[in-house]
Amino acid sequence: MNNKTAALKAAFPHTIPVMTGYLVLGAAYGILMNSKGFSLLWIMIASVFVYAGSMQFVSVALLAAGFDPLGAFLMTIAVNARHLFYGISMLKQYRGTGRMKPYLIFSLTDESFSILCSAKAPEGVPEKWFYLFISLLNHIYWITGSILGGVLGSLISINTKGIDFVLTALFVVILVNQWQSTTNHLPVIIGIVSAILCRLIFSASDFIIPSMICILLSVTILRKPMERGKTT
Amino acid sequence: MNYTTTQLILFFIIVAFGTLLTRALPFILFPENKPIPKYIRYLADILPYTIIGMLVVYCLKDVSVTQSYHAIPEAISILVIVLLHTWKKNTLLSIGGGALLYMVLIQSVFV
Numbered sequence: 001m002n003n004k005t006a007a008l009k010a011a012f013p014h015t016i017p018v019m020t021g022y023l024v025l026g027a028a029y030g031i032l033m034n035s036k037g038f039s040l041l042w043i044m045i046a047s048v049f050v051y052a053g054s055m056q057f058v059s060v061a062l063l064a065a066g067f068d069p070l071g072a073f074l075m076t077i078a079v080n081a082r083h084l085f086y087g088i089s090m091l092k093q094y095r096g097t098g099r100m101k102p103y104l105i106f107s108l109t110d111e112s113f114s115i116l117c118s119a120k121a122p123e124g125v126p127e128k129w130f131y132l133f134i135s136l137l138n139h140i141y142w143i144t145g146s147i148l149g150g151v152l153g154s155l156i157s158i159n160t161k162g163i164d165f166v167l168t169a170l171f172v173v174i175l176v177n178q179w180q181s182t183t184n185h186l187p188v189i190i191g192i193v194s195a196i197l198c199r200l201i202f203s204a205s206d207f208i209i210p211s212m213i214c215i216l217l218s219v220t221i222l223r224k225p226m227e228r229g230k231t232t
Numbered sequence: 233m234n235y236t237t238t239q240l241i242l243f244f245i246i247v248a249f250g251t252l253l254t255r256a257l258p259f260i261l262f263p264e265n266k267p268i269p270k271y272i273r274y275l276a277d278i279l280p281y282t283i284i285g286m287l288v289v290y291c292l293k294d295v296s297v298t299q300s301y302h303a304i305p306e307a308i309s310i311l312v313i314v315l316l317h318t319w320k321k322n323t324l325l326s327i328g329g330g331a332l333l334y335m336v337l338i339q340s341v342f343v
Contacts, residue, residue, distance in 0.1 A: 024324055028331075042240065049248040054287070059247050061291075067239050069246055076250030079287065082280040083251075087258030088268060095264055108255050162335040168291035168306075169313050169330035175284050176317045176326075187278045191285025204293040208286075215282050223274060 007121070007129035014119045015137040018111045022053075022138060026145020027152065028166045029056055034153030035160035036060060047146040051139060052109060055079045057167040065205055078212050086113040093117075097128040104128075107135040109142075186226060190218045301342045309334040 026047065033043045046056050058079050062072050086108050093116070094104055108116075112135050121130035153160070179188060194214040198207040219226065235243070262268050295303045313330035320326070 021324060024328065042244075045244055046247075050244060050251055052251045055247060055251055058287075058290075059243070062247075063235070063243065067235065067243070069242065072243060073246050073250050076247050077254060078283060080251050080254035081283050083254040084258055085276040085280055087255055088262070088273070088276050091258060091262060091264065091268075094259070101259075105256050105259055106252055159335075159339055162338045163331065164291075165309065165334040166327060166331040168288065168310070169327040169334075171284055171287045171291060172310055172313045172330070173317050173323055173326045175288055176314055178281050178284060180318075182281070187281035188285045191282030192289055194282075195286040195289035199289060199293060207293070208290060211286055211289075215279075215286065219275070219278050219282060223271075226278065227274065 003126050004129055007125050008133045010122050010125050011130050011133035011137060014115050015134055015141070018115065018138050019141045021111065022141035023145040023148070025053055025166075025170070026142045026147075027149030028163070029053070029060075030146040030149020030151070031153040031158075031160060032057070032060055032149075032163050032166065033146075034150050035163060036064070038150075040147060040150045040154075043146050043150040044143065047143045048139075051107060051142060052080060053111075053142070054167065054170060057164075057170070061164065061167070068205075071205075071208075074209055074212075078208060082110075083108065086110075089113070089117060094131075097131065100128050100132050104131055104135055107139050109138065112138050184226070186222065187219065190222070191215060194218060305334060305337040305342045308337065 029047070030043050033046070046059070050056055050059070055076060058075065059072070062068070062075060087105070090108065090113070094101055097104055115134055115138075116131060119130075119134065121127045175188065179185060195207070195211045198211040198214055201207070202210055292303075292306060295306050297303050309330050312333055313326050316329055317323075317326040
């Protein structure tokens with residue numbers, strides 16, 4: 001058995017939990033895109049090249065709001081800002097991955113990160129191939145899920161009104177997880193309060209950038225007490 | 233949604249590029265031998281939490297408390313998601329259950 005096969009065999013079991021999640025969430029994305037009139041081609045393009053679950057859902061909302069390139073770019077940065085944290089955490093681990101590094105960085109989703117930061121390649125299995133297969137398998141699950149959703153959505157006529165709420169549910173679940181993982185709830189509260197205040201002042205289509213400025217200012221001003229209160 | 237193919241291609245390039253930028257930036261800014269500034273480490277610690285709070289509000293940006301149904305379907309569904317998730321801790325169940333409940337609510341109860 002060569003190294004690559006060994007790496008694939010070692011990687012696969014780690015990806016099983018993500019497989020279920022990505023097939024279902026990917027399918028929800030496919031159904032949502034289909035309900036907005038997008039063909040399979042667009043669904044595939046998004047899942048192959050964007051490959052960011054929550055951002056792909058947000059991009060459906062962005063498209064519904066009208067064509068705004070700058071707004072879309074800033075929103076992408078805001079939604080994906082957490083990736084900066086994953087990248088910082090993986091700086092060391094991805095050392096020496098050579099030609100694979102660009103793909104490993106491109107495919108660093110929340111779920112892949114959660115596996116990669118804890119899974120260890122077994123003895124004798126080259127680490128970079130192990131990382132590559134974890135990332136690649138997850139990517140394949142996501143693409144497959146979204147295609148299945150797109151096909152499903154076009155075959156059966158379901159009343160999809162309200163399916164956008166999948167995104168809300170996803171973020172609420174992440175928020176609950178985060179809330180339970182820390183005793184410092186100030187950051188979450190800053191995020192919610194800043195956004196609500198800015199939404200009251202600005203319109204639905206332009207409150208995100210003011211919210212981000214407000215958040216950045218607040219956390220910068222509150223840095224001292226926040227770091228003191230940090231228990232993690 | 234009425235978009236030209238060019239607009240859509242441009243849109244997905246922007247979103248794909250923005251996403252890649254957030255994933256690659258740490259590797260570009262902090263090559264293996266350079267230390268990470270404390271302020272950046274602090275932001276990396278804090279921002280994931282604040283951004284999710286902001287995103288929940290973003291999802292609800294078109295909901296009105298003063299107009300008909302007064303955000304009741306949203307409030308019920310979110311409450312159920314929080315309870316379900318605190319109880320079972322099953323991400324798919326919480327998301328699937330919450331979204332289905334919301335769809336049922338706005339399709340057949342609050343119509």
